[in-house]
Amino acid sequence: MGKLKTKPMQISKALEDNTVAITQELLQEFDEASIEKLATRLEEDDYPTPFAGLSDWHLLRALAIHRPELVVPYVHLIDQEPFDED
Numbered sequence: 001m002g003k004l005k006t007k008p009m010q011i012s013k014a015l016e017d018n019t020v021a022i023t024q025e026l027l028q029e030f031d032e033a034s035i036e037k038l039a040t041r042l043e044e045d046d047y048p049t050p051f052a053g054l055s056d057w058h059l060l061r062a063l064a065i066h067r068p069e070l071v072v073p074y075v076h077l078i079d080q081e082p083f084d085e086d
Contacts, residue, residue: 039074
């Protein structure tokens with residue numbers, strides 16, 4: 001097995017278009033700058049639809065699983081606080 005070939009525009013597309021599939025290749029392309037951009041979007045929470053925000057949250061969660069070293073400063077964005085359903 002050789003190295004993964006990356007597409008430089010894949011991260012930009014993922015951050016602009018919430019329909020991009022989360023793949024191992026996409027996750028490997030993330031670096032500190034791109035994860036910061038994703039975290040900023042989540043912190044600002046200014047999405048056209050709730051699904052767009054959820055898509056970014058899933059991407060950050062996938063990065064936390066596969067690239068935890070990048071997500072350490074942003075773990076507060078994926079931690080869920082317990083809540084009472086009553």
